[in-house]
Amino acid sequence: MADPRIEWYPDRNVPRQGTARVVNVPQSYTLAFGDGTTVAKDHDDIYDHTYAVAGPYHLTVTLTGTTDVVASLLLRVLDATEPNVTISAPPNTQTIRVAFNDPAMPVVGRYTVDWTTSDSEDVIAEPGAFVERVFAPGTYPIRVTDHWSWLSMVEQVTVAPVVDDPDFSLTQAPSDPGGMTALIEILGVPAAGAGDTLTVDWGDGQTETIVAGVGVMANHDYAWADTYMVTVSYTADASMSTTQFAAVPFAA
Numbered sequence: 385m386a387d388p389r390i391e392w393y394p395d396r397n398v399p400r401q402g403t404a405r406v407v408n409v410p411q412s413y414t415l416a417f418g419d420g421t422t423v424a425k426d427h428d429d430i431y432d433h434t435y436a437v438a439g440p441y442h443l444t445v446t447l448t449g450t451t452d453v454v455a456s457l458l459l460r461v462l463d464a465t466e467p468n469v470t471i472s473a474p475p476n477t478q479t480i481r482v483a484f485n486d487p488a489m490p491v492v493g494r495y496t497v498d499w500t501t502s503d504s505e506d507v508i509a510e511p512g513a514f515v516e517r518v519f520a521p522g523t524y525p526i527r528v529t530d531h532w533s534w535l536s537m538v539e540q541v542t543v544a545p546v547v548d549d550p551d552f553s554l555t556q557a558p559s560d561p562g563g564m565t566a567l568i569e570i571l572g573v574p575a576a577g578a579g580d581t582l583t584v585d586w587g588d589g590q591t592e593t594i595v596a597g598v599g600v601m602a603n604h605d606y607a608w609a610d611t612y613m614v615t616v617s618y619t620a621d622a623s624m625s626t627t628q629f630a631a632v633p634f635a636a
Contacts, residue, residue, distance in 0.1 A: 388455040390415070390443050392534050399463045401434040402534075404443060409455065412448035417441065418459070424448070438463045460532040467495070467530035471539040476574055478521065478546045482507075482528055483514040494531035500524070521545045548575040549626045550582055550596070550616050556634035557603045563633030564607075566614065570600045573618075581619040587612030587630070593619060606632045 418441030445455040468486035551572035557565035576596035617625030
């Protein structure tokens with residue numbers, strides 16, 4: 385015969401409320417909710433219950449006429465309907481992060497993170513800890529269950545592609561009212577390290593090397609009116625590049 389047990393299912397809408405289920409107790413028993421409330425039955429059953437205050441509770445099942453506890457459950461009741469965790473997708477990482485925030489939980493908390501329907505991770509975590517997984521770009525339903533309170537939550541998280549290529553703006557240089565001078569400003573260099581440089585191909589056969597840093601500017605004088613393909617790439621890896629087109633002279 386299977387072992388007797390108590391299961392707890394928190395209400396998804398009402399804090400401190402849930403349903404207890406007694407399983408595999410084939411004779412008369414008393415279920416104690418740990419707050420002074422008891423109920424007696426002679427068969428497995430479910431019981432709705434509301435706790436007056438949040439806190440830790442010890443649920444027990446005792447056989448009638450004895451003091452033998454045949455099933456027990458340690459439960460932390462919270463003034464909440466979801467576990468206190470943050471599920472996010474940090475930018476430019478292609479990861480999903482679950483951070484455990486609850487300052488009122490025990491020294492360590494027990495959680496299950498369902499990354500997918502077939503990939504679950506059991507986590508022992510202190511407040512402030514987090515776990516991460518790498519995902520392909522897309523939207524994923526992430527479920528987290530707190531094993532102290534049995535509260536759970538599901539959040540749809542969108543993972544954006546990692547963008548490593550440099551980003552820049554291309555405008556007319558204010559110093560040249562004739563519109564024949566282009567000005568670029570570097571807006572992002574996510575793959576750059578200390579001392580790295582960028583190569584600017586102005587599209588007219590001229591190139592220039594500049595520091596790979598946000599806010600770095602460079603300008604270039606064109607000799608002829610035309611449309612030029614301006615490309616900025618990492619000097620160490622030209623395959624990581626971004627291209628824009630300059631119609632010279634620039635429109636006023």
